[in-house]
Amino acid sequence: MLYLYVRCEINGDAYDPLDPNGNITIRWDVLQENDDSSRDVRIIRISIVNYQLFRQIEEPGWKLSWRWGGSEVIWNMFGAEATEQGNCSFFRGKVAPHCCEKEPVIIDLLPAAPYSMQVANCCRAGILTSITQHPNKYISAFLMHVGIAEPSDTPPGMPTAFSIGVPGYTCGEAFQFRASLAPKCCVSLSAFYNETIVKCPMCSCACHDQPKSQCVMAGASGPTMLQLSRNEPVVQCTNHMCPIMVHWHIKQSYTHYWRVKVTVTNLNYIRNYSDWNLVVMHPNLRSVEQVFSFNYKPLNVYENTNDSGVFYGIQNYNDRLLQLGKNGNVQTEILMHKDRDFTFKEGWGFPRKISFNGQDCVMPSPDDYPRLPNVAGSFQAQPPSMLLLLLLINVFIHMLI
Template structure:
């Protein structure tokens, strides 16, 4: 089967099973994997290392971060934890001993420690506040880990068992059952010694945008140098003003209300009032055409008055990205999911320069320009070819205008004919050369 056939089959799967499997055609293999390693084991006690891997190309876990939970089969307890902590200890009155367990809940909820946690509580890859970067954007920070000592509170001689019903506590993610896999191998002493887990299980968690939110979170507007028309975001792209389900909005210049946040919570969106009511607006402007190249200007505007977006990213699907020549002000990486097609790429901010998209206002904008080569037999001005096929911001697919509203190409004779000013300037220069 050729590349076209493969894409067609994957698109059909996406249309038929979008909610069940959370399939994303721009990241078909993406998932978050929870790995449960039993590092040492006795009849009554296990030493466990839990790792959370973000194997998604562009979707990351933002603040307030992951909130891992599961169900114990029996009366298991967590005696000690390093690199993380539970939100509650629970009732441990039935447990005898000088030191009470860390947690006795049947459904514990675990949080990553914050940066700067005490050294004796840290382990490798811990203490990021539950934030995970995407695999493409920052491969050194896509994993989070913690360790714990677990045992059984019963006196029947049964040891701790593998829990079930894992959840990440992040909107949009659904976790499957634990599957036993080959034991993880660990490297110690700078790689000179290799050890192995007693047993390892993997839990795969997949993402569905529909489960994360019933309404989109961004939209796209379009313009081109050859047209005076600016195609705005579609009306009510992310909601309509006044609807109960829509975000609260404030007119430009007005002061937003003060938000009181609870522990580990994101602020409820308060937006600038717009016709589209999206927190994020992306503008794609075809800026210039040269003999062998063409130039695009991209603008990302944050219309949320109470939220910054750290380590944001923008994923674009366009057939000419295979011939991208230069990107200004953003970092760029191609996402080559289907072999040699190479029509999808990820743009993101330069560290310490514009990797933070600030809340709505004068500073809530980041911009970049792209220079692309005009591939022979592919490039065309016709039928909106220069506009993107798909755009997502932080993994949320953006609403594109209908193709019948794209900026219209002017009459070809008008498009190619020199302007009157150009003719006058040329004639004046010609006269000067005669004297």
């Protein structure tokens, strides 16, 4: 996974000693990239984080721009949109990309944007609060699928000339590091109110037809295993080809609480994971009532924001995640209190982000999340008062008869 960071700081004449380290950071995460020079090259998540203690980005909001290093185009976007499409005549007769500008200008979506176009931390009209005042509204994020107009053997260069389009701020050059060549885990989803099981996205970690991919069909053993190289992960053949799969299941709803089951499965034939950990981001983690079978600690990184936590195994019980087999998984259940923001609508009950051993897991698209049944509230528990009223009415009718 490739990361780029860009720091945007307020101009020198507006320096404030009360916030000497305040800045706005642009994080550019390449979540997936192909090595075959195909036009659908990368899935990129961009986050704009306001690390200033009291300065806010007010209306009309941020307006992010940069200069592409090659012939990149944006095929589609979620959570934001380009202000201009540009000249896409190169794709005549085909579906045109969302934006073909050499220097695209991107703006945030409005809060009323369709859910199918939203991602976590998007759709606030470009407004960023300070990290002190509203610690859950100081980040904006969006996703984009990026391809190249002219495939070649030369990989595109780094984007340059970043700007957030806010007067008084200047952005520096991007600096990068590569955390991993490919993701190592993925997330699947399910819920008691829908029979659909959302599997890990296709090719989350690799694809069957890639030369370096090594997988074993379920049930294979013996010579098949011995022929495979021990220098690369040897995983079970799946649609996602990940060595680790995390499954989040919304299990039950009570009057004041709800329950989630989390299962971590090791699909790697040749590795055990000792002292593993799982980091989850979800707004209701601030109201965790009980965690069964795992240790849990909240990650209060930003003071009052408690939407993230780390789960890890209990020593000498499940702190060692064994390789694929009968015992190749660990699982827990999480009981959480229903906060005032609680809802099962629009996929709210599913995590915003999950990482395993510090590496981000590939999440399914929000479009694929299990949906609520058409009859709203059909799965909700009936309050005792309503049941008592029905019983009294039934007794009264029999007395009249």
